[in-house]
Amino acid sequence: MIPPPNVTGVLHMGHCLNNTIQDILVRRARMQGKNACWVPGTDHASIATEAKVVQLLREKGIAKSSLSREDFLSHAWEWKNKYGGIILEQLKKMGCSLDWERTHFTMDPVYYKAVINVFIELYNKGYIYRGKRMINWDPRAKTALSDEEVIRKQTQQTLYHLRYKLEGEQEQHIVVATVRPETIMGDTAICVHPDDPRYTALKGRYAFVPLINRRIPIIADEYVSMDFGTGALKVTPAHDSNDYQLGQKHGLEVIDVFNDDGTLSNEAGIYVGKDRFEVRKLIAKELEEKGYLEKTETYSSEVGYSERTDVVVEPRLSLQWWVDMKKISGPALDAVANEDIKFYPAKFKNLYRHWMENIKDWCISRQLWWGHRIPAWYDEQGKVVVAADLQQAQEEYKKLYGTTATTLQQDEDCLDTWFSSWLWPFEVFKGYSQPGNKEVAYYYPTNTLVTAPEIIFFWVARMIMAGCEFQQQIPFRQVYFTGIVRDKQGRKMSKSLGNSPDLLALLDQYGADAVRFGIMIASPAGNDLLWDESTNEQGLHFNNKIWNALKLVRSWEQRQSNEPTLATPSLAIDWFESRLQQARATLEELYGEYKLSEALKTIYSLIWDDFCSWYLEWVKPGFEQPLSAVTYKRTLLFFEELMQLLHPFMPFITEEVFHQLQAREEDLTVRPLAAPRPFDSQLLSAGELLKQMISAIRDARNKNQIKPKDPVKLHIESETPLLIESITTLLSKQVNATSVRCASTIEPVANSITVVVGKQKIFIETSAQLDTSSQKEKLLKDLDYLKGFLASVDKKLSNEKFVQNANPSIIENEKKKQADALTKIRLIEESLKTLL
């Protein structure tokens, strides 16, 4: 399931993250042999698109008001056809493996009809009503907004203390604090707290609004906070939702002083036709000049801005269409509460519950043309019927009112975009327009929704409601919330900050694989990610590493030999086989928990460290030497399997390498994953020991400045000589040792460096001149650590309460730690003695 990307836009980093995650999940599901369906699509984004089209027309010198609805819509469709598909092309460039033939658009004819019918169905059920309520008005787009479309921002404002003259007394006044002096013409009361001693005497009296001298009552209500401002509040029911409620309670008049574009209306009486913010400045000046302004102070509070046009939202009383959310939200709340739908990360469950329990009605009408036109019809008196078209509306009217309507006019408004996208999970399979069809029966409910937490209420919650309401089933089983993409300083990426990188340029510069790698490696499960371009470089380096490994392996193709004397490094092969299977088991777990970033890290390290740094070095033949055919074959198979594991993250390079390793028809992207095989943990620990010994010996060589080309001889004292013997071939190869001797006790060897690895004491015999100080230093340091460690273990074991209370297996373990530490300490002390 793809969230419908905004038809107006180009891809940004948020899309990049979101769609990369979905692609990873889809590719992996496909490799597991599942019929993975990922539906692409775009939504019509009514406000944003309409704003774009209006702007485009304005540039051409055409005003929207000069066009008929039909003409405007034809321009909008033209725009959609030209730009609407761009985003899908960009997804292809990112490597997203969508089912392209299923591409949908929320205003496709069938989908459009479904939206309209959903409206009618809900209206007939009594879930949709028309009502005059306080709404958020966007004065630029000239439309209502839902609460979710309003973004609150901390804003520095000026708080004006204004004097309102009291009735009856010449020089007396009451001081009111407001940040909106331009609304005083809409004041219909002043309100104080009933317990406020400062105003006890004023209750029930009257004051005059400055400049226009309208007489308004002074009322008392507990809503007013005594500490804020002067404790006296000017009540403007038309322009603030709290004031509106106060007004309702106290039966106050409502005076709307604004026009729909944010200019002052005739009702205001003064400054008519001027913009609200211009008036704020002008009126403040006039109030000051006329002595009404006592003082000003700066004040920071949250102000609502329109999500789409970024202008300050105006609370406004207006007649709109609403969905009664209480009637529809119940099953959707339960579905998440009882985990029929699981949220990843789980913390969003709380947020969801809180919103659902305090849900408010959804304002679904928008004063726009681009969108699904509300199927409501009005007669001359404003009587309403809801029906899909005029003919049905007339029939409905007759049924309802018993007469034939002379003229029926359709509502001019459109539905909120989300009123169409909430049907997405089933209507892309025509689950509403053709209920129970084969497709929807097969694919619905879908599995996983991947989306940004910002639209949990806009979209996720409403899809769940729609699913429960119209399909009687939840729309998906898991919801994975991605983090928010931020810049290095932790700021949200936004157009206005200009900190959002151009994704297309990045794809050109680094390639899709590197960009996908970069964003995924930086993206911890459930957290925001601080994105930095340098992670793309890491991706690029990784590509390069894989490419070089390919070069190496391919160069072996001509060097294969079936010579029976040629040894096959079976330890290396068996070890890597086990390591690979172990990593696959880890990956299985990580995918199960949606820890994709960690899954990528696991594969990255498997390829870079285990495969390239260890395995390939172990099986690598000497300069221009042959290698056994078996080794070559196994190496190819390993490489293939690694590419398959990496493929969901980096589809392009893995596919290419897969074909370069061996010419073939089959594609990696559709190749099923082989069943996981068991791994041998003894082999894994042998490999671990080998790696540790190699590192320790290299370190000793480094510190004693023994050149890589200078050979050494190894004498190893070990309690497990058989284990050591199994690794000597690889060990001597990796540290340039000409001979390895292993025994349970070894006398000190002349002119040698001693290192201790685990319970092994290794003498590195060399012909070079030795300076024992550095190795002594290292041994002393190790000794110090071990003694401290031993002390902490001893402390535990000598604590009677610990021995009494702790789990026996833990005590056993502590005893083992103690014994091991003692052995190691003995070995180091012995080594130190030989140095003296």
Place this chain on the structure above:
RNA sequence: GGAACGUUAGCUCAGUUGGUUUAGAGCACUACUUUGACAGAGUAGGGGUCACUGGUUCGAGUCCAGUACGUUCCA
């Protein structure tokens, strides 16, 4: 004002039900190495009082309470 989440190395993060080392990665950093897949590399190394203060416990990065700071959401 209310709520949720977070605070572990210079940066970004792991760390499962308290005991598997005296806390791990990846980047970045330092030294050495131009070796024959790869200098976009290799080899090795340094780096943390786990925000703070108390508490529970034989034992706390992990559980509890409070404080500070941060982010987000809702008023």
